[in-house]
Amino acid sequence: MVQSKRADVAIVGAGIIGLSAAFRLQQAGRQVTLIDKSGIAQGASFGNAAALAFSDVLPLSAKGMMAKVPGWMLDPLGPLSIPPAYFPQILPWLVRFWRAGWRDRREAGIAAQVALMQLASTEMADLTLAAGTDHMVRSNGSLELYESEAEFNASLPGWAIRERYGIGFEHVRGQELSTLQPGLASRFAIGTYVPQWQTVAEPYEFACALADAVMGQGATLVSQSVTALAPNNDGVTVSLEDGGVVQAAQAVIACGAWSKTLTAGLGDSVPLDTERGYNTTLPSGAFDLKRQLIFGGHGFVVTPLDQGIRVGGAVEFGGLKLKPNYARSDAMLKKAADFMPGLKTTGGKRWMGYRPSMPDSLPVIGRSKASPNIVYAFGHGHLGLTQSAATGRLVTDLVQHQTTPIDVAPFRADRF
Template sequence: MRTQGIMSDEVVIVGAGIVGLAIAFHLQGEGRRVRLIERGGVAEGASRGNAGAFAFTDILPLASPGILRKAPKWLLDPLGPLAIPPAYLPSIVPWLLRFWRASRPDRYRGSLVVQGELMRVAAAAMEAMVRGAGLSHRVRADGNLQLYESEAELAAAQHGWDQRARAGIVFEHVRGARLAELQPGLAPRFVAGTFTPHWKTVDDPYHFALALFEAVMARGGAITHGEVAALVPTETGVRVSLRDGTRLDAGQAVIAGGAWSRPLAAGLGDAIPLETERGYNTTLPPGAFDLRRQLTFGGHGFVVTPLVTGIRVGGAVELGGLKRPPNFKRSEAMLAKAAAFLPGLRTGGGTQWMGFRPSLPDSLPVIGASKASERIVYAFGHGHLGLTQSAGTGRIVADLIMGRRPPLDLAPLRADRF
C-alpha cells in the first residue's frame, strides 16, 4: 500500500473530463495545487465524442411538460430520439418517477430559472477560461440553425423560444432565401428554421479538452491514473483510496467523475439518482458536406456539427446504464436520416462512438458540498451540457473551495434536493 503525504493546499479532483479540467484550471487561478485522478484516459468519456457546442442558449430543461407528450411516441421507436431498453426499464423506474415530478409545470419553471442563471455564469466563465488558457483559436462563433419540417412544428416550439426571449437570448426565425443562405443544400421538407447567432462550437471537443489539460499541466498540475474506491474525510483533509491500494491525502477533494460519480457519493452518505444518457454519433471524414454551422433536427433528437476532424452526426437519448453494450443501430439510424435531410451528404468512412452523459431527473447538475464534509465538493450530473457548463462549474467550485459566496444560489443544485 502506497500513501502520499498530505499537502494542505492541494485539491484532488476525481475525473479528468472537461468538467474536472475546468475545475482544475480555475483552482490554479486561485493559487491552489491540483491533482487529477482519472480511471481511464484524459477526456476519454463524454468529453471525447460530444457535439462540441457551447449551448448557452439551451436553457430549457429536458424534464418539461412538453417531453411528457412526446415521450410515449418516441419510446415506441427503439431507434428514436428517446429509448429505454426493455430489460433496463425495472432499474430506471425510480429515476423516471422523479423525472415525471420534475416535469410538472411549477418544478419546470423553477429549473428553467436556475438553468438560465447557471448559463449566464457559464458563458462568462468560459470566455475568461478560453482566453486565459489560450484556446480562442479553437472556438467558432457561427451560430446554430434549428430546423422544422412544417409551420406547425415551428409553432409548437414557439413557447420555448418565448422563454428564451425572456432570458435575453437572441434568435431569428428564418424561411426561404434566408434559410438557404444559412445552410445551402437542405432537403425541401424543411420549410423554416430558427437561427441563434451567438451559439458557439469548438473545433473538436476532444482536442479542446486535451489543450485545456496541457494548460493545466503547464501550470504545475499533476495526474494520477487509477480508479477511486472511496473518499474519507480526515481531521486535516481528505483521504482518497484507489482500487490498486494507493492512498492519496489532500486538503480538499472534488468529485467530477461524470457518470461514475454515483457510488462515490453513496459512500459519503448521499443517495443521488444519477443515470446515464447514452449518446451515439458517427463522425464522417472532412468534406463530407458543405456544412456552414451546427444544425439541430429537434423533432428527431440529433445535431450535425462541423469539426476540424470531420462532420459529426449524433445525439438522441438512450437511458440504459453503464453496463449494456452499445447499440450502434442508433448511430446508423441518425446517419440515414441525415442523408435524407442533407442530400449530397457522403456517408462513407465514418467512425461510430457511444458515450455516457451523467443525467439527473430535473436536468440540473449537483454542485455543492457532500453530506460527509464540506472539504468534499460534488460537481457532476450535467447531462448533455457538460462542455457548456464546465467553466461555470469550475468558477463555482473554486468559490466553494476558497470559502467565497458563489455567483448564484446553490440550493437548487444541492445533493440532498431529491
C-alpha cells in the same frame, strides 16, 4: 504496502469539468492532483457534440418530451430507447423527470439554468482566453429545423421563455433559411437561428489543450480508479483501486456518470443516471456545413468540426455495462442523409459515450453532507462542455470558502 500520496486539492475526474475546475483552482493558487482511471477526456468529453449551448435553458422535461416518449419508444432506433430489462431501474428517474416538468418546479429550474448559463458564457470567454484556447471557439450560431408548421408552432412557447430571459433568436424561412444552410431537404421550410450558440473546433482537442495548460502549471495525474472518499481530521482520504490512497486537504468529485457510487458512500444519494449518446464522425468534405444543425424532432444534431462532421445525439438509458448498439449511430446517419441530400456517409467513425444526467436537467454542484472539504461537480447531461467553465468557477469558490457569483442551492445534491 499501501502507498500514500499527498495532495492539496484532489479532483476525481479528468474530463472537461475536472479540467476547468483544476485550471481555476490553479489561478487561485492551489495545487491540483487529477485522478482518472482512463486519463484525460476519455469519457463524454471525448466525443460530444461540441456545442457551447448557452441558450439551451429549458429542462428536457419542459420541451414536450413526455408527450413524444410513447411514440419514440415504439422505434427501437429512435430518439429515446430503454431496454425492457433496464426499465424498472430507470422508472424512479423517469417519475422525477416527469415531475420536473410541472409548472411549480419548471419555472424555478429554468431560472436556475438561466443563471448558470449566463455565468457559463462569461466564464468560458475568460477561461479560453486565459488558457490560450479561444482560437478553438467558433461563433457561427445554430439552426434548429422543423418539418411542419405544427412542429414549429409547438416550439414557440419555449422560444417565448427564452425571449423573456433576453436570449436572441430569429425564425427564418425561404431564402434566409437557404442562406444560413444551403442544401437542406425541401421538407425543412422553417428554422430558428440562434446567433449566441457557439461550438468548439473539436471537443477532445479542446479538452486536451486545456489539460496541457493545467499540466503546464504543475498539476499531476494519477491514472487510477477511485473506490471511495472519506473525510479525516486533515481533510479527505481518497482510496484507489490498487490499494493506495491520496491524502488531500480537499477533494472534488467530477467523474460524470461514475460519480453516483462515490457520493452514495458519503451519504448523498443522488438520482443520477446515464444517457448513452451515439454519433458518427464523417471525414472532411462530407458536406458543406455552415453551423450546427438541430433536428429536434428526431433528437440529433449535426456539427462542423475541424476533422469533419459529427452526426449524433439520441438517448438510450441502459447503465454503464450494456454493450453499445451502434445501429443507433447508423440510424441517425441515415436520417441525416435524407435531411441533407448530398451528404457523403462513407468513412465515418462511430462512438458511444455516457452522459451523466439528472431528472431536472440541472447538475449537482455543492458541498458534500459528509464534509465541507468535499465538493460535487457532476450531472450536467448534454451540457457538460457548455457549463464547464461556470462549474469550474463555482467549484473554486466553494473550495476556497468564498461567496459564489450565483446561488448554488438549486444544484445541491439533496434537492430531491
